[in-house]
Every structure is written in structure tokens, then in C-alpha cells.
Amino acid sequence: xxxxxxxxxxxxxxxxxxxxxxxxxxAVLDKLDAVPISMHCWQGDDVRGFENPDxxxxxxxxxxxxxxxxxxxxxxxxxxxxxxxxLIPGAKRLNLHALYLEADKPVGRDAIEPRxxxxxxxxxxxxxxxxxxxxxxxxHPLSADGRTLSHPDKAIRQFWIDHCKASRRVSExxxxxxxxxxxxxxxxxxxxxxxxxxxxxxxALLRDALDAVIAEPISQDFHFDAxxxxxxxxxxxxxxxxxNEFYLAYAATRKVMLCLDAGHxxxxxxxxxxxxxxxxxxxxxxxxxxxxxRWDSDHVVLLDDPTQNIANELVRGGVLPRVAIGxxxxxxxxNRIAAWVVGTRNMRKAxxxxxxxxxxxxxxAEAKGDGALRxxxxxxxxxxxxxxxxxxxxxxxxxxAGMGWMDTVKTYERTVLAxxxx
Ligand code: RNT
Ligand code: ZN
Numbered sequence: 001x002x003x004x005x006x007x008x009x010x011x012x013x014x015x016x017x018x019x020x021x022x023x024x025x026x027a028v029l030d031k032l033d034a035v036p037i038s039m040h041c042w043q044g045d046d047v048r049g050f051e052n053p054d055x056x057x058x059x060x061x062x063x064x065x066x067x068x069x070x071x072x073x074x075x076x077x078x079x080x081x082x083x084x085x086x087l088i089p090g091a092k093r094l095n096l097h098a099l100y101l102e103a104d105k106p107v108g109r110d111a112i113e114p115r116x117x118x119x120x121x122x123x124x125x126x127x128x129x130x131x132x133x134x135x136x137x138x139x140h141p142l143s144a145d146g147r148t149l150s151h152p153d154k155a156i157r158q159f160w161i162d163h164c165k166a167s168r169r170v171s172e173x174x175x176x177x178x179x180x181x182x183x184x185x186x187x188x189x190x191x192x193x194x195x196x197x198x199x200x201x202x203x204a205l206l207r208d209a210l211d212a213v214i215a216e217p218i219s220q221d222f223h224f225d226a227x228x229x230x231x232x233x234x235x236x237x238x239x240x241x242x243x244n245e246f247y248l249a250y251a252a253t254r255k256v257m258l259c260l261d262a263g264h265x266x267x268x269x270x271x272x273x274x275x276x277x278x279x280x281x282x283x284x285x286x287x288x289x290x291x292x293x294r295w296d297s298d299h300v301v302l303l304d305d306p307t308q309n310i311a312n313e314l315v316r317g318g319v320l321p322r323v324a325i326g327x328x329x330x331x332x333x334x335n336r337i338a339a340w341v342v343g344t345r346n347m348r349k350a351x352x353x354x355x356x357x358x359x360x361x362x363x364x365a366e367a368k369g370d371g372a373l374r375x376x377x378x379x380x381x382x383x384x385x386x387x388x389x390x391x392x393x394x395x396x397x398x399x400x401a402g403m404g405w406m407d408t409v410k411t412y413e414r415t416v417l418a419x420x421x422x
Contacts, residue, residue: 003395011392014385021358028355029393037347038093038132038183038326041100043340044080045071046332049099049136052106059138059189060146060233061298065333069417074102076420078123083412084340085127087405089397090348093129093180095326096120098136098167109140110162114173121177130180132326135160135167137188149209150190150202150241157209160188164213168223175222183286183324185259186210187228191236202241210250224324226286227251228259231266234295251282261288261328262306263297272309279319288328289347298329301343303350311350316359335417338409352393353386 015025042049046063050073057063071077077100085092098109101116114121124131137148137160145151148160164186174182190202214225229244244265251258258278262271271287278285289307291299301307314320325347331339358377365373391401399405 003392007388007391007395007401010385010388014388014392017385018356018389022360023356023358025356025389028352029389029396032348032352032355032393033090033397035320035325035348035351036091036093036130037088037344038095038130038324039081039085039088039340039344040095040327040329041077041081042097043327043330043343044077044336046336047097047099047139047330049097049139050074050102051099051109051136055139057139059143060191060236061138061189062234062296063330063332064296065331067333067335069413069420070332070336072420074100074119078120079416080337081340082127083408084337084344085129087341087399087408088344088348089394089399091129092344093132094120094124095132095134095183095185097134098163098170099139109136110159110166112163112166112170114170117170117173121174124174124178130178130182131174132182132324133167133171133174133184135164135184135186137163137186143189146192146236147190147202147241148188149186149213150188150206152201152205157205161209161212165216168213168216168218168225172218172223181220181222181224183224183226183257183326185226185228185257185286185288185326186213187230187259188242189233189236190241191233192239193235193237195238199239203246206241206246207250211254214254214256224257224284224286226257226259226284226324228261228264228286228288230261230264230297248278248282251278255283257284257286257324258282259286259288259326261290261297262310263288263290263292263299263328265292267292270306270309272306272313275310275313275319275323276317279317279322284322284324285319286324286326288326289343290328298331300329300331300334300339301327301346303346307346308350308353311347311354312357315351315354315357335409335413337412337417338406341405341409349390352390353381356384356386356389357381 018025103116151157171182171184227247229247260271293299394401
């Protein structure tokens, strides 16, 4: 795609504007482009996967909507991802769940192997992107009690331990095959609807189960373990075994990554403030960038304050090398590819705006205790010509700036997605 003359002109003016605040825009764009964002496969098919088409989604998470065009198999999902990724500038990864295996006959979750994901690895290799992974501890008969790694029955607990161990081998294989470590995130739905008598017992079981899962060392050249806490789930309102405090302490003592999902806290809490807290003592964090709305933790990411605040912290704190950016939303009420494109582009827009901040002036104002100046600088930055930089960035990376990408999605909807009914 040629950069349009008007885009270039606006960019040059913007570059001057930012240069005057001490920001080198060309350098920013190179830096921005290299930050990987891990897109989650599960937006494309409503978290169903290919293990068992009849298995309903469980685990206290819910997808609402039945917009036509859901990907029904791995081929369709990869085609949809190809399209979405072509409309999103910058480095990307794909985050897979164990549910997205491809096998001729049913495979127990405790028996999944790297070969069941080889098509994904080949696809990722051809695209030059990395893969991340997740054991799937939900949507399964053995998770029906609402307990997995903390299940009181030793045999069921062991099944989920074995699933997580098998998942680590898949994750390691991703890292070895693609030359970039896979981040494997463990999220479990364990909890209870009403007040439990015993809150200690299940957490002791979970701690020991996780210790068993990560017992075998795997090189960080290939694989990282991450653990994701949560405040509550649907049907698990009173108690979540894997709460944020539980995993914060777990990650700090076991030296694994802490996963912070933007939708997993009390409504007025923001993940942005937790980054500097966690990263003061923990080496690495995984983000699930998402948007909570009432009871739902997984609306499509907007360019809203919570998202911007996260990006600001990553850039201001210089912690991008220690934070893996993943997305976690699922909306089945709109075109699913558009959901990916909007959410992923928004995360990158937020990073761009953060990188364009007048950091020197802000630091200076803060050091001098000049609160009014700091506030004015923050506010001025909101109406800075960052959109001109974004447009030039998109066009220089062969992705449409502005609304241009929507035509492509609409055409694909008409010619491909609409044929998928039935
Ligand atoms: C659930 C967690 C978890 C899942 C995905 C499918 O509340 O956020 O990350 O959304 O693993
Ligand atoms: Zn999540």
C-alpha cells in the first residue's frame, strides 16, 4: 500500500509537533511495531474449540450472541485470523487453548501432545509469528463440579494436573519450533456459588497441585508458566479459589508469571496500578487486556481510560520487555473478525499514545511539584496529533488507516462468513 500524500503531509506536521516535545516519532514507530500483541484464538468461535462440538461452554464464563459466521473448524479459524491479522499493524502472536487441538479421534485432555497442534505450529511458522498456550480447565465433564486443580477428589485433581503437565509440553514445543518462548497461562474456574465453610482447604490443594504441575523445569528459552486470578465467575460468586492474592503470592514465591486480566477485579480497581506493584517483586507479568461491563469481564477492548492507563504504565515504567500483552474478550453478537481488529488495534493505539507522551516535561513538572502543569500536559496530549502518526504507521505497514479495513471485513462476511450457516 502506498502512503497517501495527505497522510504523509499530516504525519510530517505531527512529527514536528512531537519533536518539539522531545519525542522522536520515527524511533517511536520502530519501537511500537516490535511490541508483540498476542491475539486470542477464542474470539473467532465463541470459546468452543474443536474437541467436542456438543460440549457447552462452562466454567463461569459466557459468550452471548449468535451473529452468523463463527469459525467451525481450525481451517476456518486460521483463515479468519489471517484476515484479521492482515488488518492489524505490528508484531502479533496467537494465543491458543488446549481445546483447539486437531485430532482424528477423541483425545483425553490429559493425553494431548504437541502433534495435535502441529497444523497451528506450521501455520505460525509460515506467518513468522509466535504461539502462546493455555490448558483448558473448563467445558469438560470433570470440571462440572466447579472444581479442577482444587477438586477434593484426588483422581480428578490428578487428571487436571496431568492436563496442565501435558499442556506444558505442548507449550515447550511451540517455543522450540518457533524460536520464541510460549507463555502458558493457567486459569481455572474453581469456586463456589455460595459461602463456603472452608476457604483454606481448596487453596492448599490448589497450591500443591500447581507445584506438581510446574515441578519439571523447562527452559525459559521455550516456555513460561503464568497463573491468572479472578474475583468471581458466573455461578461462583461467593468464593474463587484462585484469587488475585493467591496467585500474586504464588507467582512471587514460585517465580512464575502473574496474569492480570483487566476484567477480574472490583469495578473501580484498575490493572494499570497493579503493574508497578507486582513488577517490583515479580519478574514477569502476562496481561489479559479486556473490558469489564457489569457482570461480564470480556467485552471487546476499546480505546478507553483503563486500556490507555495500562499502556501508559508499560511505557513509562520501561517494563515492556517483562510484560507479555495478551487479549481476552469474546463477543458473539457482532462480526467476530471486526471484534479482533478493533480490540487489537486499540491496544496498539494505546501503546502509540503512551510512547508519544511528553515524558521529559511530565517528569520535570512532577519533580518540581507542579501539579497544574502536569495535569495540563496530560490533557494537552489527549488532543495532540497522534492520529496522524497512527495513520502513517498503518499505511507504512500495509494495513488500512481509518475505517478502510471495514470494507475488507464486510466483503469477507458476504463472500465467506455468510456461507457458513447450517
Ligand atoms: C476467564 C479467564 C480466562 C478465559 C480464557 C478463555 O475468566 O479470563 O482467561 O477467558 O482462558
Ligand atoms: Zn483472562
